[in-house]
Amino acid sequence: MIRHDTLTVRWLGYATARLSGPETTVYTDPGRYGVLTGDWEPPEGVDTRHPAGPAYDARDGNLVLVTHDHHYDPDGIRRVAAPDATLVVYEGVDAERAGRPPSPEALAEREGYDLIRIGERERVEAAGVPVRSLPAYNDPEGSHTRPDGSVVHPEGFGVGYEFELGGVPVFWPGDSDVLPHHSALDVSLLLANISGSVCMDRHEAASLAADLDPDLVCPIHYDTQAFLAADSKAFAADVASRGVPVVLDEGWT
Template sequence: MTVRHDDLRVTWYGYATARVESEDGTVAYTDPGRYGVLTGEWTPPGGGNPKQAAHPRATDHRPMDADLVVVTHDHHYDSEGIERVAADDATVVVYEGVDAARIDRDVTPVDDLPFEVVRVGEADHVAVDGVGDVWSMPAYNEPDGPHAADDGSVPHPEGFGVGYRFTVGAIGTSVFWPGDSDALDAFAELDVSLFLANISGSVCMGGPEAADLTARMDPDLVVPIHYNTQAFLEADSAGFASDVAKRTIPVALDESTE
């Protein structure tokens, strides 16, 4: 299923991979790849039937149509996934902390990608042709937050990753993807039309936290992603949707198996 919002078409392919296309043909992807979601090799946790999973079925997807790709942190960096979606003239915006040498997977170093690569810090603005402003911002788990261990250690410490707010299309519809983060107070201050909510919990904000953040942010539409791809990302998407809808905020689930 493809979700329509303003002049945008939004498709979730699994894990953190979302495709946003405007009516003028501009295409952006968030964190493409990993776990077989773009190669057709993904299977539901426990080997279940993909038709019964609250998750899109994986597809062998190599469109090479992206004008913009954003990468939030090491865990979501997949060089093959980027090469599957990026057009030859794509701009690939990657957080400066992403380090292929630190990743225990076979990935191409960021600077060796065959595209225009722009490295960003935690509070940068990048102008991308056809897209508009791409704004990075800190995204992390708080050491005294709900995803911290007793000693304050967290899966995503401050400085490890970012989220992105970017605009797409002729009317400049704003999109926010927080990456892997707690529901930080700063996010609630953003002016956002489309919120790609991370609801997986365990390593970042879960459904209840994301619903509370959605209410504070008050976007025009929320589409949850980054859940049920792996067992540790299990989430109740229907419960999240119900919670958000009760707060009179439009929500759409993209879990089509077609």
């Protein structure tokens, strides 16, 4: 767990981060790959420092943010969301396409959550938290294209989130390359995605950190699977060499 300004921050594995302010707790993209069920095991051949621990079932989140299909997990949401939680789910998330029913609408109705479906460029207030969505995608002319020219995350498939918690501006890019609209953001805490093969890699994320000049950078979404392998220590050294504070949260304490 790390502390930043008025916040406590904990990376729980994969894309799941818990951010708690004076009055509100926010989770990003909870679940998948066993990270909240206690079933996660290090992928073969990866020297990982990814968090691993017992099943997590806190149900204390006032706000849950979901960026795209790959990060939609109804069981993960149940494990983190308080009974009166608000879910902010990108409008493009399709539970059937993702293979993880029920839909956000059915889940919210069944569990009693409030649900906000958010567009690709939209501002809402959710659980008292100002939230802004931003496009998240792989540049088809960039370095993360498949041999056939396609990309894992085409434009329109997902979003990132900028939100203000306890007076602290936070940015979670989601699964995205570094994009031109990122440079205009005013960020205090950057949750950097450094996993490389399907989005920005550690070098690109370090450059983004230098451009944004946040008060703190904390990487998440790496080492969960072999295709997400990243050298977090090298990333931290790179960011620190650029004069930007950085921290790794790779344990459960």
